[in-house]
Amino acid sequence: MKSWNNKAWFLVLPVLLLVAFSAIIPLMTVVNYSVQDSFGSNEFYWVGLEWFQEVLSSERFHNALMRNLLFSAIILLIEIPLGIAVALAMPRRGWGVSVCLVLMALPLLIPWNVVGTIWQVFARVDIGLLGYSLTQLGFDYNYTQDTLDAWITLIVMDVWHWTSLVVLLSYSGLVSIPPAYYQAARIDGASRWAVFRYIQLPKMRRVLVIAVLLRFMDSFMIYTEPFVVTGGGPGNATTFLSIDLVQMAIGQFDLGPAAAMSLIYFLIILLVSWVFYTVMTQQDADAESGRGHS
Amino acid sequence: MLELINVSKRVGHQQHIQDINLQLQPGSLNVLLGATLSGKTTLMRLMAGLETPSAGEIRFNGANVRGIPVQKRDVAMVYQQFINYPSLSVFENIASPLRVAGLDKATIHHRVHKAAELLRLTDYLHRLPADLSGGQQQRTALARALVKQAKLVLLDEPLANLDYKLREELRRELPVIFARTGAILVYASTEPSEALLLGGNTATLHEGRLTQFGPAIEVFQRPVDVHTARIFSDPPLNTVAVHKHGNELVCADFVMRLAADAAHLPDAAYTLAVRPWHVRIDSETGLPDVALINAHVEVTEITGSESYVHVRLGGQGPDVPRWVALVQGVRDLPADSSLTLAVSAAQIYLFDAEGKRCLAPAGDTGDSGLGNSD
Known part of the structure; x- marks a missing residue:
């Protein structure tokens, strides 16, 4: 090991300051709130882990957590296969490529709250194109009153908004496969399914890990769109953790429980992402350890 | 016997291959020698059936093969890049053409092990391609071509991405290993010395035209024109x-x-x-x-x-x-x-x-x- 060069710390200092102000100090503030109770202004009492116990044992938290898990599961089950399918169907050369890429990028460029507003209006039964048409066609559709309709609306909206991300990631994985792979498979007489299963899927695995992680984290943290479209309703049907958290912190001003809940929320996302990442990169790790012998 | 009769290939306005006449005998080693973009790969793709000629005819044992899809043509091909199925073990990679052909388990096992032995892969059969060195990856691809027992084996600069020592080693082994199969072996190369070291016949390509075809030493010593002489000089x-x-x-x-x-x-x-x-x-x-x-x-x-x-x-x-x-x-x-x-x-x-x-x-x-x- 080399000896320490103290001057080097000056080079790292700006980054440390930035990270401190943007992440560490806010996080510590939350930790601080989560272990104290306050009455009125600036009177704080140490309560230890009481808020954590309260949040973890509350039915309200369990229900919101279950909604989040269900929502993320549905989103991943739809968006990942659909994204791969669309990417496979996209052209690999010619003018069609840029057209497709621009079309795919469009939903990603729209701000979350605008997406929410678009769908909120689009799905309204009185004036929205979708809601009105469905009603006229005889469907009993109303996302402000029916739980299932609200969920379907949110899922379709998220699929519309975020499948593009999976498409673009999968597409980048697909175009990086040298044409020789496909030729070799053709010469072998491999079927379309075999080409997908043994060439395209393995070659896309790395980008799919990223896609699954991003889509899990984003869908698990979803806030703006359901807030704009359903406002958490009907009833509590679409009250996800994030919406519940904001209600608690800003609506009811229960800073202690809200801080405890956000820490738990944060740890859940961290944990699940870590599990996903570890499981999906297991094969890489195996391959990596085997490489030493050759 | 593989015959190319006045074969041409146009793509858009570009003439990739022009009026090539060539006859390749079973059991022969034929080197396609030419600079990058001279049409070697296109010519191989035409021979394989991955592309159809714009004009002319390709005959295999006297029969026109136009319109016969590549998987029915009894062809094997190895590329400059190391092409293997990334998620399959070396054994399964070598076995893949046999599985597609629907052979029984015992035959597959026997043939894979024989090919692996010839290419010295026996110790690596359970590994994934990513765990192998470049040379071993290319040996796996070569074993896949070998195990198929195809009548036409196309090797497109197979040693170009290997380091010097491995290249020399495989260059010595390749003609011997494939000669036993009685296949028509076609080998594309940019290196004059490779054509001479491999022996057999050499076909020189210049801007999509075949300039000369004959035994390597003869083409080297008596090039018919200045293009051939240039291609065959390093x-x-x-x-x-x-x-x-x-x-x-x-x-x-x-x-x-x-x-x-x-x-x-x-x-x-x-x-x-x-x-x-x-x-x-x-x-x-x-x-x-x-x-x-x-x-x-x-x-x-x-x-x-x-x-x-x-x-x-x-x-x-x-x-x-x-x-x-x-x-x-x-x-x-x-x-x-x-x-x-x-x-x-x-x-x-x-x-x-x-x-x-x-x-x-x-x-x-x-x-x-x-x-x-x-």
């Missing part, structure tokens, strides 16, 4: 434009007296070409009809046993001919020093205005009794 062939007046060749830098056998050539413009190892930089020489040429050193590359002296003939300027002299031993000549090159009339090639060969070095014909017939 380091590059030295050329200079000359005029013939009577029994002398004249150009700006020297005058050369021709040997008696060249006297019958009409007086006209020619391209004189000489192999780098026939250019001498020492004035003493026992050869007849030597022309002395003034030149300036540009750079000298020393490999140890040999030195490549890059020179320009005559004066300055971008248009003066640049030559390479390949000389024995370490010769460290300073840049811009002047020296006198010696070229013997007995060791030159002459190509006419259309590029056809009119004269070859007498010594290069060897003892094969080929004489002067083209």
Whole structure:
């Protein structure tokens, strides 16, 4: 090991300051709130882990957590296969490529709250194109009153908004496969399914890990769109953790429980992402350890 | 037998392959030699059936194969990149063409192990391709081609991405391994030395045209035209434009007296070409009809046993001919020093205005009794 060069710390200092102000100090503030109770202004009492116990044992938290898990599961089950399918169907050369890429990028460029507003209006039964048409066609559709309709609306909206991300990631994985792979498979007489299963899927695995992680984290943290479209309703049907958290912190001003809940929320996302990442990169790790012998 | 009859391939406005006629015999090794983009890969893809010719016919054992899809053609191909199924073990990779063919378990097991043994992969059968070295990955791809027992095996610069030592090793083994199968072996290469080391036949390609096809040494020694001679020369062939007046060749830098056998050539413009190892930089020489040429050193590359002296003939300027002299031993000549090159009339090639060969070095014909017939 080399000896320490103290001057080097000056080079790292700006980054440390930035990270401190943007992440560490806010996080510590939350930790601080989560272990104290306050009455009125600036009177704080140490309560230890009481808020954590309260949040973890509350039915309200369990229900919101279950909604989040269900929502993320549905989103991943739809968006990942659909994204791969669309990417496979996209052209690999010619003018069609840029057209497709621009079309795919469009939903990603729209701000979350605008997406929410678009769908909120689009799905309204009185004036929205979708809601009105469905009603006229005889469907009993109303996302402000029916739980299932609200969920379907949110899922379709998220699929519309975020499948593009999976498409673009999968597409980048697909175009990086040298044409020789496909030729070799053709010469072998491999079927379309075999080409997908043994060439395209393995070659896309790395980008799919990223896609699954991003889509899990984003869908698990979803806030703006359901807030704009359903406002958490009907009833509590679409009250996800994030919406519940904001209600608690800003609506009811229960800073202690809200801080405890956000820490738990944060740890859940961290944990699940870590599990996903570890499981999906297991094969890489195996391959990596085997490489030493050759 | 694989026959190509007037085969052409156009893509858009580009002529990739033009009027190629070629006959390849079973059990033969055929090297396609040409620069990058000369059409080697396109020609292989046509042979494989991955592309259909724009014009002409491809016949396999007498039958036109147009319209027969590639998976029914009994073809195996190996690429410059190491192409294997990334999620399958080496065993499953080698077995893949057999599984598609629907062979029974025992046969697959037997054939895979035999191929793995020939390519020294037996210890790695359970590994994934990513766990292997580049050489082993390419051996796996070669084993896949071998195990298929295809009648036509196409190898597209298979050793180009390997390091020097592995390349030499596999180059020695490949012809032996595939010769036993009785397949037509086609091997694309950019390296003249590779064509000579592999032996067999060489087909030289220049801008999508086949310039010559024949036994490697014959093509090397008696190229039909200046393109073939250039393709089949490493380091590059030295050329200079000359005029013939009577029994002398004249150009700006020297005058050369021709040997008696060249006297019958009409007086006209020619391209004189000489192999780098026939250019001498020492004035003493026992050869007849030597022309002395003034030149300036540009750079000298020393490999140890040999030195490549890059020179320009005559004066300055971008248009003066640049030559390479390949000389024995370490010769460290300073840049811009002047020296006198010696070229013997007995060791030159002459190509006419259309590029056809009119004269070859007498010594290069060897003892094969080929004489002067083209």
